[in-house]
Structures are given as structure tokens and as C-alpha cells.
Amino acid sequence: MKTNGILRVVTRFLIPLIMLFALYIQFHGEYSPGGGFQAGVIFAAAWILFALVFGLDEALAVIPAGAQKVLASIGVMLYALIGLLGVVLGGRFLDFSPLIPGSPQGAQQAGIVLVELGVGMTVAAVVMLVYTLFADRLRVVAESGKEETD
Numbered sequence: 001m002k003t004n005g006i007l008r009v010v011t012r013f014l015i016p017l018i019m020l021f022a023l024y025i026q027f028h029g030e031y032s033p034g035g036g037f038q039a040g041v042i043f044a045a046a047w048i049l050f051a052l053v054f055g056l057d058e059a060l061a062v063i064p065a066g067a068q069k070v071l072a073s074i075g076v077m078l079y080a081l082i083g084l085l086g087v088v089l090g091g092r093f094l095d096f097s098p099l100i101p102g103s104p105q106g107a108q109q110a111g112i113v114l115v116e117l118g119v120g121m122t123v124a125a126v127v128m129l130v131y132t133l134f135a136d137r138l139r140v141v142a143e144s145g146k147e148e149t150d
Contacts, residue, residue, distance in 0.1 A: 040123025
């Protein structure tokens with residue numbers, strides 16, 4: 001696929017649209033179906049499409065495997081931090097009402113947006129990392145020229 005010019009041009013056109021759609025899903029999750037998980041998968045799908053068309057090395061130049069691990073960790077920590085912030089401020093885990101005193105609806109929206117952002121970052125990074133590990137393993141096996149036994 002690396003040499004097909006039409007595929008490369010169409011992919012360059014589609015990837016920004018796919019990422020824009022992922023952002024739309026991410027930030028409208030509290031109003032409509034969707035949210036962090038769906039947005040993370042869509043974002044990762046855009047990156048995987050890029051990797052399929054331009055190659056894994058080009059894709060890893062955009063988002064390296066180390067950055068994927070860091071993004072997954074930051075997403076989990078953001079989720080846990082927002083959840084624990086409700087406990088620290090006198091509520092329960094993932095109770096967003098203490099976040100903004102006097103505005104429970106605003107606190108609910110802010111809490112959901114931040115938690116969904118953590119979920120989206122984690123899901124996108126983990127899906128990209130799983131693809132990277134499988135693609136890299138396949139490349140190692142292909143370069144060794146022998147069948148995988150385990």
C-alpha cells in the first residue's frame with residue numbers, strides 16, 4: 001500500500017476528518033451517545049489507517065510507542081484523579097458535585113468531560129499500542145524468515 005498514490009492522497013484527506021469526528025464524539029459524550037471510549041477507538045483507527053498506508057515506521061514517527069504508553073498512563077491517572085477529587089472534597093468516588101460548589105449541573109458536566117477525556121486518551125493509546133505490538137511482531141517474524149512456533 002505504500003506505493004499506491006491514490007490511496008495515499010485519499011488517506012491524507014480522510015485522516016483529519018476522522019480525527020475531527022473523534023473530537024466531536026469525545027466532547028459531545030455527555031449530551032449524546034458516544035464519549036471517551038468511542039472517540040478513543042476512532043482516533044486510534046485514524047492512526048492505524050495511517051500506519052497501514054504509510055508504514056509502521058512513519059506512524060511511530062508521529063506517535064512513538066513510548067508516547068503511547070505515557071498517554072495511556074496519563075489517561076488512567078486523570079480518571080482516577082477526578083474520581084478521587086470528589087472523595088477529597090467530601091463526596092464519593094466519581095461524585096462530581098463537590099467539584100464546583102453551588103453549581104451541581106456545571107460540576108457534573110465538567111467532571112464527565114474530564115473523566116471521558118481520560119478514558120479517550122487511555123483507549124486510543126492502548127489500541128495504538130496493541131496494533132504496534134502486533135505489527136512489530138509480524139515484522140520481526142517476516143524478517144527472520146521462519147515460521148513462529150509459540
